[in-house]
Amino acid sequence: MSPLQGYGEPDDWARSQIALRVLVLVGPVVAVLAAGPAGHAPPWWLVGVVAALAGASAWVPDSPFGVAPFLVVLGWWAAALGDASSAWVLVAAAGLVVAHVAGAVASYGPATMPVDVATVRLWAGRGLLVLLTAPVAWAVTRLLGDQPEQPGVWVLGVAAACLATVVATAALGTREEER
């Protein structure tokens, strides 16, 4: 007796979910490959590692390990390039933001749940808005790149790290703990 398997039941992934997960996969790969035109092409094994990590993240977008490909990309750009003179860093930033936004939308529900157009449109606008900070930061770093090092920059760095820690604690702490 068949319990109506496949009777209007979407056992397959929704097309919108597939598209989002492809973006989650492609974004970090594009970001690490963008270092090549900037003069520091990544080795093939690094691209493979990023692709594998991004693939795992695309498969389970709600996984906490989804941050791994982002950190590998950040690490390569920090280790290989150093300065922000190349505009290709903006391509890398776009790749990471697209992957993050797509992952956030994909993690709303199971892979079989389609994402409606209004949500995609909303998050596309948000992604573009957030992405505007990258060229601003790029312009600022280029302007300040020729300036001599300020004596209080390390103090400022430590203060920023402390502030980020406080914000993260406030954000990630559960409300039961407050009670």
Added chain:
Amino acid sequence: MSPVRPAPGGPAAWRPTTALGRALVVGALGVVGALLAGEPAVVVLAAPFVTLAALGVVHRPTHDPVLDSRLDHLTLREGVGTTSRLSLSDAEDAEYLVRVTGQPPYVVMRPSGGRVGRLLVDGGVPEVEISPRRWGRRMLGEEKVALYTPWAGYRFGPVGIGGQWTRVLPTTAPYDSRAEAPQPLGLVGAHRSRRTGNGTELAGIRPFQPGDRLRRVNWRVSLRTGDLHVVTTRAEEDTGVLLVLDALADHGASDGVDGAASSLDLGVRAAAAIAEHHVRRGDRVALRVVGRGHEQVGYGAGPRHLRRIQDRLATVRIGAAAEPDSGVLQLGVTGGAVVVVLSPMLAEPVATVAATLTRRGVAVLVVDTLPPDPRPDVPEDADATLAALAWRMRMVERSVVLDRLAALGCPVVAWRGPGTIDDVLRRLARRARLPRVVGR
């Protein structure tokens, strides 16, 4: 259904999403690493994530929502749908809602699969339409619900919301019959009785007797014969119909109301159709289910009684029944009743009781509910060849049983909707008027 309220430590609480955690980690590590290591490129990469994390944290929720889900209807017919409505209160912090509805067997939903996510714009909560495709008791509307704050910073749930038991009545196939009952024996009804009485069907003309009504006088015959003669008519009475449903096993595939029908599907739907037809004609209808549940409804008439029969049919359970009298079925057949046995005729007790009642002079009619191409439900580890051989032997035995029943005078017809039992009922009615010797 009681509303779901947040429980401390349970899933019904706002928690940071992995997206917020990712933005915080990438943003914080990027900024801190860039400052400590003096790598401005990383600041460019991390700046959007700092913004994303900040926007997620800014929209931190302050209220715990209360969820409640209800179905519009708790009694449905096969193929008819209802709507599962979710009500939210204190959900001002939420921007996005996800509903993932459980998929019980023989149930279809819209949106497909019962999975829907929508932005909560103007308080509009997405609805899920649910339609059971097969009769029975079904748990509908069981779902998990999750809420997200703007910028996907926090998630509430997923919270499991229990569904509601719904009674899915068998569909009433279009069925009508113009055949009269073989042995009407009741009060007032639509069937011609063997005895004379008030009615419209001419029974004969006889000499006038004291007490006869004057309007019954046939003046033409009276003038010709010189004596008063009156017209006699046959009484119109109701009849009792006993529906015996074989639920000892279910043979064949069932694909719901608009797909292939198993033997029990055919039996339940045919019983519902016959019961509805006779109740509307004013007859008394009873139901006896031969199965694990021993479902039984006594004789009765009227719409409420019909509803009781349909409710019982919706709760039929498949399985062998332990009959009290060493396996002999006791149906409690009353005089003048028509017994309609709905069975695939693969069980010996059902065939035996049909034969016994026929020998006793009861009007018995067997509706064969075996699908055209039944396939036995064979375990995977069983020998397929052996199983096929056993099934063929069973089919041969079944054909022998059907032949013997026919030889006894018990008609067997396959269910084909309207008019299925008309012809055999007419023949039974004609035969009932003839004198016969019956066993007691």
